[in-house]
Amino acid sequence: MSRGFATFVLHTHLPYCRLAGRWPHGEEWLHEAMLECYLPLVRAFRRAGRDCKGSLGVTINITPILAEQLRDPLVQAHFRTYLRERIEGAESDSRRFSDAPGLRCTTADFHRDRYRAIQAFFEDEISGDVIGALAELEDAGHIEVAxxxxxHGYLPLLGDDAAVRFQVETGVASHIRNFGRAPRSFWLPECAYRPGLEQFLQGAGIRVFFSETHLVTGGLARGKARGGMHGPYPESHYVSSHMAEGPARGGTTFRAYMVGHSQVAVMGRNERTGMQVWSAAHGYPGDPAYREFHKKDDETGLHYWRVTGAGVDLGEKAEYDPAVARDVALRHAGHFAGVVQSEIDAYGEGGGNGGIVLSAYDTELFGHWWLEGVDWLEATLRHLAANPEIELVSAGDFVTSHPPREMIELPEGSWGAGGDHGTWMNSETAWTWPEIGVRQERARSLLGTSTPATRQLARELLLLQSSDWQFLMTTGQAHDYAIERFRSHAERFDCLASAIESGDPEGDRLAAEIGELDNPFPAIDPCRYSPVQPTPVVRG
Known part of the structure; x- marks a missing residue:
């Protein structure tokens, strides 16, 4: 009999970038994530599922806007071109480094072989259908798709219940269309919560959502919200240096709780397992043997160097050895399995019974930024599956089989730096929120019918609300690109709104023209925007 439970919650998201630039900002974000992260992970889940049987304890959130892009034929065609180019680059490097001393030829062959394997998997095993492959894994009971x-609108700052409900209900309807079943679990964008959001989730049939540690336990912001994380995003000087702090609430991340007076549960992220991966001070991805993310070959953009050590300048990085890095990843997997066991044991020794360790991460960490992360995760799942004292379980299954018996009132907050809304509301981004608010108000009188023009208007409003634009402005990762994208969706909204308001017969033609660029949610229902009562979501 198991002493406790373990689950991994993977948050998978990229903004809408179809036909919105290629490199350095645009659709190649998606191509790179497919090649380095999404396809390797699906392949690893299929292998582990065949061998381990039953649940792998993975709840993977695929945001609706990402799912829409992964199913898009044009995105798939562009990805095939990108993948061929990456294979050709690796083949070229294999020839270029064939007589070079050191490890670069070995690493070029490693890149070539893994890219070829991903190409064969994409074309031959899943027929180019990432979403279908994930749905099959869920149907087999190996994973849960949330x-x-x-x-990915930042719900607490939308300031309009109709807008919040439209984001939630459109997301759930898209999920049902893409995955063929109603979701049980919901990832609040940026783990951003304000009291009352659970009512919108309940209205859409959701059973459980996830929060950052400090929202459940109280006290200072913890985990990712404290900063000092591994990852490609720089810290922002716009974010307040103080940490959000609230009174201790007596909550624990080892249990699920009902939120407020709803029938929706919340599960908090385990701090220790989160920091074991995320921490820049002692997280696994900082190991000297692992591939260095930030240094690339000048000709092909491939990686031939390793982390080497903390604080080592890029020019001093040592050559990467794929075999050594894989061995380290497998060793780290064994260590992490031990950490999970020790967390469950400590909770039991403190009087807890049947606690769950929820480890939550951005999916793009695995394979994309931390190349060896996919091997690490697969090996970790195998270690845990073989441990009779730990039961792997998805989030939806856990709250179904162990219904929460206690209620908790959560404070407002997020997993952004500082634990509050500062990453999305600051001096750099404050101007965006009135712009969104004006268009939300305008939409109220325009989205009462479903026509080509109102359907495209609803798409542009949703795209304008994406939290990614404020995030990219704040971090500086793609500041000007984010402003351009935000303004382009605002302008498209305004053009459509004016055409609808004036009864312009060219409105549908304009909608079709804009729809060539922005085409997610083909079954969108603009009438959902401001109903008196929540519109029932049709189940798959």
Missing amino acids: TSAAT
Whole structure:
């Protein structure tokens, strides 16, 4: 009999970038994530599922806007071109480094072989259908696929219940269309919560959502919200240096709780397992043997160097050895399995019974930024599956089989730096929120019918609300690109709104023209925007 439970919650999201630039900002974000992260993970889940049987304890959130892009034929065609180019680059490097001393030829062959394997998997095993492959894994009971708000809108700052409901209900409807079943679990964008959001989730049939540690336990912001994380995003000087702090609430991340007076549960992220991966001070991805993310070959953009050590300048990085890095990843997997066991044991020794360790991460960490992360995760799942004292379980299954018996009132907050809304509301981004608010108000009188023009208007409003634009402005990762994208969706909304308001007969033609660029949510129902009562979501 198991002493406790373990689950991994993977948050998978990229903004809408179809036909919105290629490199350095645009659709190649998606191509790179497919090649380095999404396809390797699906392949690893299929292998582990065949060998381990039953649940792998993975709840993977695929945001609706990402799912729409992964199913898009044009995105798939562009990915095939990108993948061929990456294979050709690796083949070229294999020839270029064939007589070079050191490890670069070995690493070039490693890149070539893994890219070829991903190409064969994509074309021959899953017929180019990433979403279908995930749905099959869920049908087999190996994983659970969770959903999120339609375009990852930052719900606490939308300031309009109709807008929040439209993000949630459109996201759930898209999930049902793409995956063939109603979701049970929901990832609040940026783990951003304000009291009352659970009512919108309940209205959409959601059973459980996830929060950052400090929202459940109280006290200072913890985990990712404290900063000092591994990852490609720089810290922002716009974010307040203080940490959000609230009174201790007596909550624990080892249990699920009902939120407020709803029938929706919340599960908090385990701090220790989160920091074991995320921490820049002692997280696994900082190991000297692992592939260095930030240094690339000048000709092909491939990686031939390793982390080497903390603080080592890029020019001093040592050559990467794929075999050594894989061995380290497998060793780290064994260590992490031990950490999970020790967390469950400590909770039991403190009087707890049947606690769950929820480890939550951005999916793109695995394979994309931390190349060896896919091997690490697969090996970790195998270690845990073989341990009779730990039961792997998805989030939806856990709250179904162990219904929460206690209620908790959560404070407002997020997993952004500082634990509050500062990453999305600051001096750099404050101007965006009135712009969104004006268009939300305008939409109220325009989205009462379903026509080509109102359907495209609803898409542009959702795309304008994406939290990614504020995030990219704040971090500086793609500041000007984010402003351009935000303004382009605002302008498209305004053009469509004016055509609808004036009864312009060219409105549908304009909608079709804009729809060539922005085409997610083909079954969108604009009438959902401001109903008196929540519109029932049709189950798959």
